Amino acid sequence: MRDIDLYQMLLGLTPPWRVTSVEVAPPGTGSVLGEITVRVEYPSSEKLHCPDCEAIVPGYDSRPRRWRHLNTMQWKTFIESDVPRVNCPSHGVKQARVSWAEDQSRFTALFEAFTIDVLMAVRSKVQAEQLTGISWDQVDRVMSRAVARGLDRRRIEAIPYLGIDEKSFGKGHDYASVLCDLTGRRVLDVVPERTKAAATVLFQRIPEAQRATVVAVAMDMWPSFMEARADVLPQAEVVHDKFHVVRELTRAVDTVRKGEHRQLKRDGQPDVLKKTKYLWLKNPENWTENQRAHFESLKIDALQVGRAWSIKEAFEGFWEYRYARSARKFFDRWYFWATHSRLPAVIEAARTLKRHLPGLLAYCRHRITNAVAEGMNSKIQLIKANARGFRNFENYRAAILFHCGGLSLYPHGTR
Ligand SMILES: [Zn+2]
Structure with missing residues (x-):
């Protein structure tokens, strides 16, 4: 031949x-x-x-x-x-x-497909550069093109449950807002900052026909996200994310512990709260044997932090309800208890929850959380750790969509 x-x-x-x-x-x-x-x-x-x-x-x-x-x-x-x-x-x-080859590329479609495989496997452009033998910029362009291809091919399908969450980005206190399709377990898009304007842009990136299919959006109690949702997705309900709500109560427990610890010291009392911080913060299911024994040795009803902790733990029951009416009754009883605790941090947290009650009760109907987005966090952390070369936000966005967007990335006919 x-x-x-x-x-x-x-x-x-x-x-x-x-x-x-x-x-x-x-x-x-x-x-x-x-x-x-x-x-x-x-x-x-x-x-x-x-x-x-x-x-x-x-x-x-x-x-x-x-x-x-x-x-x-x-x-x-x-x-x-x-x-x-x-x-x-x-x-x-x-x-x-x-x-x-595709139009503007200096690589054949099969070479691009190979580079995409390498990027998926190593998750780092620096390593992809070494393995493919092309430059960092060229790897970067293959990635951007793959993402553009994937976004172009995305179908207008129903996306009933969304989650919006913030991520820290870069070194300082820069934030990005991330929008997830909770059902499809994928990131839909990312924008810089976590302002109302940013969240509005993010929601508006959803094609109009698709916006109408959104039933509910999981989010924390951040006002900017709530306001943007009201403007762009008026028919969709807010569901406050369970984990953020629990965090609000956990923070109150910690505030009470710190105050009481200082008080005991000032009064010259025995330091019973020494080394108990994580005992109160941890889920009791995850306690070690030692922690359980330590907890049982404390007279928690006599401690302020013990009362705060009991109130926080009791709130767990709220998530079990399937009917908003029963959940509402539970909340009212719990709220009475919390607001009569004489613990300012707990009272404040309870009031915050009450202000957001519609979004808490909506959980009964939809039972969605941002756990998908949180799960994506570890992937995004890894992307950030490997991102020594993040020169701008677009790079960060492309990498997230490449790895977490569930996109169809390969050039036509290569896979
Ligand atoms: Zn023509």
Whole structure:
């Protein structure tokens, strides 16, 4: 078999494209591993098509192009071609489509697919750079193109349950807002900051037809998110995220502990609260044997923090209700207890919960939380840790959508 026939077959070229020569630059001549350049040609006698409308159109001129392809053994392999440009009466001068690469890319579609696989496996552009042998910027462009492709292909399907959450981004106190499809367990989009304007933009990125399918949005008690939801998704209910609500109560317990600890010291009382911080914060189900014994040795009813803790633990019952009316009754009893505790931090937390009661009661109906988004957190943390090269927010967004967006990333026909 001749080399040009072999490469014609290996490349899977569609006629009339054909291989006209295979040039070999052995190791040492410019490249350590040696390079192979496959010349490909479109015969001038063949009809040309407009890439936009497929009409047969006259040729215009041609442009030399070169693409990196998958290696042949350990040899770096390139395709070179003078690609015809056509002059379409409706679309103007356009480069004819080639079957092995997308429009603007300097890589063949198969090489891009390989780079995508590498990025998925290593999650770091620096490592992908080393494994593929292309530059960081080129890896970055492959990623951006993959994300653009995926966003383009996203279908308008129902997204009944969404979650919006904040993530810290960068080194300082910069925040990003992340929107998740809770049912599809994927990130829909990310914007900088966590203001009302930012959240509004984020919700508006959902195509209008799809917005109408949103039934409820899980979120913390951050006013900006609530206001943006009211503006853009008026029909969707707010469901306050269970974990954020519990955190509010946990914080109150900790405030009470600190105050009481100081008080005991000031009064010269025995330091019974020493080393108890995590005892109060931890879920009792996760206590160690020692922690359980320690807890049982404390007379919790005589302690302020013990009372605060009991009130917090009692609230767990709220999440069991399936009917808003029963949940409301439970809340009212609990609220009475909490607000008569004479513990200012607990009273304040209870009032915060009362102000957000509709969003708490909505949990009974929808039973959604931001756990999906929280689960995504570890992935996003890893992306951040590997992101020494995050030069701007768009890079951060692309990486999140690439790894957590559930997108169809590969060039057409490669997977
Ligand atoms: Zn056309």
